[in-house]
Amino acid sequence: MKLWAGRFQKETDTLVNDFNSSITFDARLYREDIAGSIAHAAMLGKQGIIEPHEAEKIIEGLQAILADVEAGQVEFSLDNEDIHMNIEAELTSRIGDTGKRLHTARSRNDQVAVDFRLYVKKEISKIIGMVLNLEGVLVKKAEETLDAVMPGYTHLQRAQPTTLAHYMMAYANMLRRDVTRLEDCLERMDECPLGAGALATSTYPVDRFQTAQALGFRKPTENSLDSVSDRDFALEFLSACSILMMHLSRFSEELILWCSWEFKFVELDDAYSTGSSIMPQKKNPDVAELVRGKTGRVYGSLITLLTVMKGLPLAYNKDMQEDKEPVFDAIDTVEMCLPVFTAMLDTLTVRRDNMRRAASGGFINATDCADYLVKKGLPFREAYMIVGRLVHMCLRTGETLDTLPLKDFRSVSALFDADVYQALELKTCVGGRKVYGGPAPDAVQAQIDHIKDFLKER
Numbered sequence: 001m002k003l004w005a006g007r008f009q010k011e012t013d014t015l016v017n018d019f020n021s022s023i024t025f026d027a028r029l030y031r032e033d034i035a036g037s038i039a040h041a042a043m044l045g046k047q048g049i050i051e052p053h054e055a056e057k058i059i060e061g062l063q064a065i066l067a068d069v070e071a072g073q074v075e076f077s078l079d080n081e082d083i084h085m086n087i088e089a090e091l092t093s094r095i096g097d098t099g100k101r102l103h104t105a106r107s108r109n110d111q112v113a114v115d116f117r118l119y120v121k122k123e124i125s126k127i128i129g130m131v132l133n134l135e136g137v138l139v140k141k142a143e144e145t146l147d148a149v150m151p152g153y154t155h156l157q158r159a160q161p162t163t164l165a166h167y168m169m170a171y172a173n174m175l176r177r178d179v180t181r182l183e184d185c186l187e188r189m190d191e192c193p194l195g196a197g198a199l200a201t202s203t204y205p206v207d208r209f210q211t212a213q214a215l216g217f218r219k220p221t222e223n224s225l226d227s228v229s230d231r232d233f234a235l236e237f238l239s240a241c242s243i244l245m246m247h248l249s250r251f252s253e254e255l256i257l258w259c260s261w262e263f264k265f266v267e268l269d270d271a272y273s274t275g276s277s278i279m280p281q282k283k284n285p286d287v288a289e290l291v292r293g294k295t296g297r298v299y300g301s302l303i304t305l306l307t308v309m310k311g312l313p314l315a316y317n318k319d320m321q322e323d324k325e326p327v328f329d330a331i332d333t334v335e336m337c338l339p340v341f342t343a344m345l346d347t348l349t350v351r352r353d354n355m356r357r358a359a360s361g362g363f364i365n366a367t368d369c370a371d372y373l374v375k376k377g378l379p380f381r382e383a384y385m386i387v388g389r390l391v392h393m394c395l396r397t398g399e400t401l402d403t404l405p406l407k408d409f410r411s412v413s414a415l416f417d418a419d420v421y422q423a424l425e426l427k428t429c430v431g432g433r434k435v436y437g438g439p440a441p442d443a444v445q446a447q448i449d450h451i452k453d454f455l456k457e458r
């Protein structure tokens with residue numbers, strides 16, 4: 001018999017029963033649901049809304065249920081619709097009528113809101129920890145590659161020289177923003193909706209500060225109507241996850257390129273790559289490709305929930321039951337991607353010689369050549385034009401700026417002297433870029449130190 005059988009003359013159609021039910025996916029909120037109920041029962045007892053001995057009995061019953069669920073000894077049923085009603089039904093079947101007092105001054109609307117927030121809060125902390133581990137690997141890789149010169153690209157065309165360490169710290173900075181975005185979102189969601197009831201609180205002397213504190217929230221939410229209608233916290237979380245995944249996806253794309261034969265800047269460890277079922281020579285970067293692919297899935301979750309929410313009047317609408325699957329899927333995806341990506345990065349081998357070779361062709365020192373002339377007094381635009389002519393000359397003869405004879409340099413400008421070759425050396429070009437944020441080893445070391453401080457603060 002349904003809870004609401006008093007009002008109804010017919011049984012729920014079985015199709016509706018299954019359609020309406022969310023227990024198949026919200027069962028994973030059992031810990032949060034039980035914690036929320038324990039806090040609620042304790043508050044009801046303390047406020048004299050139920051008898052203290054009843055509160056005690058309820059709490060003991062809930063603790064026993066928790067232990068049994070953990071041990072796989074509780075079976076949830078579709079007939080009880082969701083995790084909230086399953087736990088309540090289980091409680092009542094165990095402790096009898098006292099169990100029926102638990103739902104005093106509460107609705108499933110504030111119940112689901114508090115459960116879901118508790119769950120997302122817990123998972124955000126876990127994800128932050130995983131991103132920090134990845135940061136640690138980036139720092140390690142950067143410290144090993146401060147002098148590993150490679151080409152930097154724009155438009156995927158060789159542009160200016162940089163180092164792998166500089167590259168690693170670029171991603172470390174993106175991930176630092178991801179961490180602080182997740183932290184901000186955690187702080188904003190740290191308000192407890194319990195006690196909001198269905199939408200308008202209740203007439204009992206409920207102490208929302210007590211339950212908020214018991215559940216580890218900073219404070220209760222300010223407005224009960226908002227409390228049960230709001231899913232911003234989940235949307236912000238999905239946005240932060242989407243941006244994080246976008247960063248991992250770009251990084252994956254680079255790694256996929258870099259381990260192609262055309263680049264061969266890095267080689268993935270055998271344990272973190274896969275072979276082909278037909279082509280014996282293949283070693284594929286499947287991990288990076290899957291991270292890139294799964295990014296689309298996390299974006300999908302964000303768009304799903306934004307779309308679910310966009311037309312809903314206040315307060316709760318059943319549409320909102322559709323909030324959980326995309327969030328759970330995003331959590332599972334992000335928590336699967338981060339450790340495997342981190343391990344893949346940690347174990348990859350850097351092919352410094354190939355990076356340097358790529359940096360030596362393609363005129364990535366052309367800007368430095370123009371700067372050489374500027375330092376001898378020429379306005380930049382004129383110097384730029386002259387070097388353009390030199391590049392054109394090299395392309396015709398198959399030279400590079402490093403091998404071009406001095407007489408050819410001098411044929412376009414008398415300002416060139418033999419010291420031009422030193423100015424064009426990769427070491428000079430990288431080492432000279434000491435500007436704050438730049439690729440010179442000291443400048444990158446400062447970036448590493450900042451990330452290390454950030455990690456230490458956490």
Ligand code: ARG
Pocket residue numbers: 022026082108109112316318320321322
């Ligand atoms: N299973 C529901 C959900 O996930 C719980 C809230 C139900 N509230 C209601 N008024 N039907 O959203």
